[in-house]
Amino acid sequence: MSDSNSKNFRTDSPLDIARWGNPSSDDALLKRDNDDIFEDSKVLVNIGPTHPAMHGAFRCMAKLNGEIIEKSYCEFGYTHRGKEKLGENRTYHQFVVYTDRLNYCSALINNVTYAMSVERLMGIEVPERAVWIRMMCAELARVIDHLICVGINAVDLGAFSYFLYGYHQREKAYTLIEKLCGARLTTSYTRIGGLMSDAPDGWERELKEWIKETRDVVDEMDRLLTENRIWMKRTKGVAIMNREDCIKYSFTGPNARAAGLDVDLRRDQPSMFYDKVDFDVPVAQTGDVFDRYYVRMEEIRQSLNILTQCADRIKKGPIWADDKRTRIPEKDRVYNTMEGLIHHFKFFMSGFDVPKGEAYTPFEAANGELGFYIVSKGGPTAHRMRIRGPSFWHYQGLDPMIRGEYIADLVAALGSINVIAGELDR
Amino acid sequence: MNINTPIHTIYGYFNEKFGTEWKVVAESLTAHFPEAIEATLMPGVADVDMPTFFLKKDQAHAVLQNLKDVLGFNFLTDYTATDEELEPRFHLVIHLMSLSTKCRVRIKIKLADQEKMPTLISLWEGANWAEREIYDMFGIHFEGHPDLRRILMDMRWEGHPLRKDYPLRGYQVFLTPEPLDPELLK
Known part of the structure; x- marks a missing residue:
C-alpha cells in the first residue's frame, strides 16, 4: 500500500x-x-x-x-511595459506616473522613493511637513500592502471571511488616500521637491480614527486565523527559506526577516524622519509560510504605531522645497502673468535639468528593498533608470523554496512571498 | 548644486557614517589587488554617492570573492548594466551591501560590444536571473551560465531593448504563444 x-x-x-x-x-x-x-x-x-x-x-x-x-x-514578463526604457526617454517629472504601476498595491511608497532618489541627485531638501506627509503615505501604503498580502494568502488556503475583514479596512484607507490626491490606486502623489497638494484640514484626525479601527480589526484578524489549527497545519514548516538561502537569493523585507535576516532599512539606514520615531522590527526564525504571515501581521501594528506618532508630530508649514528648478508655478501666476505662463510651459515641455552624477537610493518598501539607480549625464532625462524591485529576487527563490513540497503548498508559498507582477516585470 | 554638496539626512545616507569604512575598503582593495582596479571614484570627489571601483574583467571574480568573504560585503543588492555609447560600450554595475554594517559599495566592469563576462552564480545564486535580465536587455553574454535565456521578452524577440540604439517605437507580433522547452524540467 x-x-x-x-x-x-x-x-x-x-x-x-x-x-x-x-x-x-x-x-x-x-x-x-x-x-x-x-x-x-x-x-x-x-x-x-x-x-x-x-x-x-x-x-x-x-x-x-x-x-x-x-x-x-x-x-514572467507578461506585463512588461519597458519602464526602464521609458525612464530614459521621459523627463524626471513625467516619470512620476510610471512609478505608480510598479507595486500597485503600495503605489505611494514607489512615489516617495522615486522623489527621494531624484532629489538626492539634485541636492534638494524638502520641508518638514512634506517629509512627515511622505512618511505617513509610506506607512499607510505598507499597511494596505500587508493587509492584502495576508488576506489573499488566506483566501488561497480557504479562509475567505478573514480576507474581507482586511479588505474593508483597506477600502477605508483608500478613501483617506483619495482625500490626499484624488486617486485611489494610481496616486502619483509626490513631485520632485514636494507634493502634489497639501493634506486637507483634519486629515490627521481622520487618519487617527482609522488607525484606531484598524488596530481592532488586526487584533480580530489575529484571533480569527493565527491559532487556527487548519491554518497552522497548512503553513507551519511549509516552503522554508532559511537565512543562508535568503542571502544567496538576495531576499529583503518581511520575507528575509521571517528567516532571521534582521535587516530593515527604516532602522538601519534611516531616511526621512524614521530615526525620530519609535518602532520595533519583528523578526522570526524559521522562514516558513507561517513566519512570513506573522511577521507581516506584526509589521502592520508597528506601521500603525509610526502613523500615530507622525499624526501627532506633524505641523503646519510649506510642502514645497525652496528651489526654483523643480517647483511647479502657482496657477494664479500662470493664468495672470506672462512670465508665469512661460515658466509653466518650459517646466512641462522641456523639464528641468538634473546635474551629472549617479546615485542608488534604497527604501524599505512593503515587500523589501526598493531601489532606484539613476545615472544622470545632465539634461532633463536620465541616462539609465534602473528599478530594483524586491519581487524579482523573491520570485527567483520560489523554485528552491517549493522543491520537495506538495503542489497545494505552491499556492501557499507564492501567496506568502507576495510577488507583484507590476514590480516583477517593470 | 550637485551630489557633491553634503548629503542630507532625510535621504538615508551619511558621508559621516560610512566615510571611514569606505576609506578602509578602498585602501584594502588597492593594497591587495593593485592590478585589478582600474579606477576608484570616491564620494565627495567624484559625482557618485558611494565608492565605485572599476574592475578588470578577468580579475573581477577574485576581487568580488575577497569583498564577499574578507570585507563582509556578502549581500548582492543589485546587478545591472548601462549602455554608455562609448568605447568600451557597456558597464556592468554591481551593488553590494554588508549585512553587518549596512555599508554599500558599487562595482563596475567595462565590457566592449560582443565581449563575454564570466558568470557570478558561484558567488551569489541570485545572480542567475539578474544575468538573464542583462542578457535580455543588453545582449551581454555570460560564460558558464546554466540557463541563459530571455527572461522578460518573448523567446523569439529580436534586439535588446535597453541598448541606446534600439528604437523607441515598433512592434513584433507573435500570433502563437511562447513555446515551452521541455528540456528545462529535465
Missing part, C-alpha cells in the same frame, strides 16, 4: 527516517514506497499565466512526482 501522500511522509520520527531516509535531504523526500505502482510517473502541471492562484500574470511549470514537486520553473 502506498501512503506516500500522507502527512507521515516528512516527519522527523526515527521510524520514518528509517523507512524513507532523512527528510531534510532532497533525494530522500522524493524516495517512494516500493509497493507504489505509480512510482516515477511524472506529470507536468502548468499554472498560469491567468490562474486565480497566481495573483497576476505569471506562470509556473512544475514537474510532479505524485503530489510532490520535483522541479519547477517560472516564467
Whole structure:
C-alpha cells in the first residue's frame, strides 16, 4: 500500500527516517514506497499565466512526482511595459506616473522613493511637513500592502471571511488616500521637491480614527486565523527559506526577516524622519509560510504605531522645497502673468535639468528593498533608470523554496512571498 | 548644486557614517589587488554617492570573492548594466551591501560590444536571473551560465531593448504563444 501522500511522509520520527531516509535531504523526500505502482510517473502541471492562484500574470511549470514537486520553473514578463526604457526617454517629472504601476498595491511608497532618489541627485531638501506627509503615505501604503498580502494568502488556503475583514479596512484607507490626491490606486502623489497638494484640514484626525479601527480589526484578524489549527497545519514548516538561502537569493523585507535576516532599512539606514520615531522590527526564525504571515501581521501594528506618532508630530508649514528648478508655478501666476505662463510651459515641455552624477537610493518598501539607480549625464532625462524591485529576487527563490513540497503548498508559498507582477516585470 | 554638496539626512545616507569604512575598503582593495582596479571614484570627489571601483574583467571574480568573504560585503543588492555609447560600450554595475554594517559599495566592469563576462552564480545564486535580465536587455553574454535565456521578452524577440540604439517605437507580433522547452524540467 502506498501512503506516500500522507502527512507521515516528512516527519522527523526515527521510524520514518528509517523507512524513507532523512527528510531534510532532497533525494530522500522524493524516495517512494516500493509497493507504489505509480512510482516515477511524472506529470507536468502548468499554472498560469491567468490562474486565480497566481495573483497576476505569471506562470509556473512544475514537474510532479505524485503530489510532490520535483522541479519547477517560472516564467514572467507578461506585463512588461519597458519602464526602464521609458525612464530614459521621459523627463524626471513625467516619470512620476510610471512609478505608480510598479507595486500597485503600495503605489505611494514607489512615489516617495522615486522623489527621494531624484532629489538626492539634485541636492534638494524638502520641508518638514512634506517629509512627515511622505512618511505617513509610506506607512499607510505598507499597511494596505500587508493587509492584502495576508488576506489573499488566506483566501488561497480557504479562509475567505478573514480576507474581507482586511479588505474593508483597506477600502477605508483608500478613501483617506483619495482625500490626499484624488486617486485611489494610481496616486502619483509626490513631485520632485514636494507634493502634489497639501493634506486637507483634519486629515490627521481622520487618519487617527482609522488607525484606531484598524488596530481592532488586526487584533480580530489575529484571533480569527493565527491559532487556527487548519491554518497552522497548512503553513507551519511549509516552503522554508532559511537565512543562508535568503542571502544567496538576495531576499529583503518581511520575507528575509521571517528567516532571521534582521535587516530593515527604516532602522538601519534611516531616511526621512524614521530615526525620530519609535518602532520595533519583528523578526522570526524559521522562514516558513507561517513566519512570513506573522511577521507581516506584526509589521502592520508597528506601521500603525509610526502613523500615530507622525499624526501627532506633524505641523503646519510649506510642502514645497525652496528651489526654483523643480517647483511647479502657482496657477494664479500662470493664468495672470506672462512670465508665469512661460515658466509653466518650459517646466512641462522641456523639464528641468538634473546635474551629472549617479546615485542608488534604497527604501524599505512593503515587500523589501526598493531601489532606484539613476545615472544622470545632465539634461532633463536620465541616462539609465534602473528599478530594483524586491519581487524579482523573491520570485527567483520560489523554485528552491517549493522543491520537495506538495503542489497545494505552491499556492501557499507564492501567496506568502507576495510577488507583484507590476514590480516583477517593470 | 550637485551630489557633491553634503548629503542630507532625510535621504538615508551619511558621508559621516560610512566615510571611514569606505576609506578602509578602498585602501584594502588597492593594497591587495593593485592590478585589478582600474579606477576608484570616491564620494565627495567624484559625482557618485558611494565608492565605485572599476574592475578588470578577468580579475573581477577574485576581487568580488575577497569583498564577499574578507570585507563582509556578502549581500548582492543589485546587478545591472548601462549602455554608455562609448568605447568600451557597456558597464556592468554591481551593488553590494554588508549585512553587518549596512555599508554599500558599487562595482563596475567595462565590457566592449560582443565581449563575454564570466558568470557570478558561484558567488551569489541570485545572480542567475539578474544575468538573464542583462542578457535580455543588453545582449551581454555570460560564460558558464546554466540557463541563459530571455527572461522578460518573448523567446523569439529580436534586439535588446535597453541598448541606446534600439528604437523607441515598433512592434513584433507573435500570433502563437511562447513555446515551452521541455528540456528545462529535465
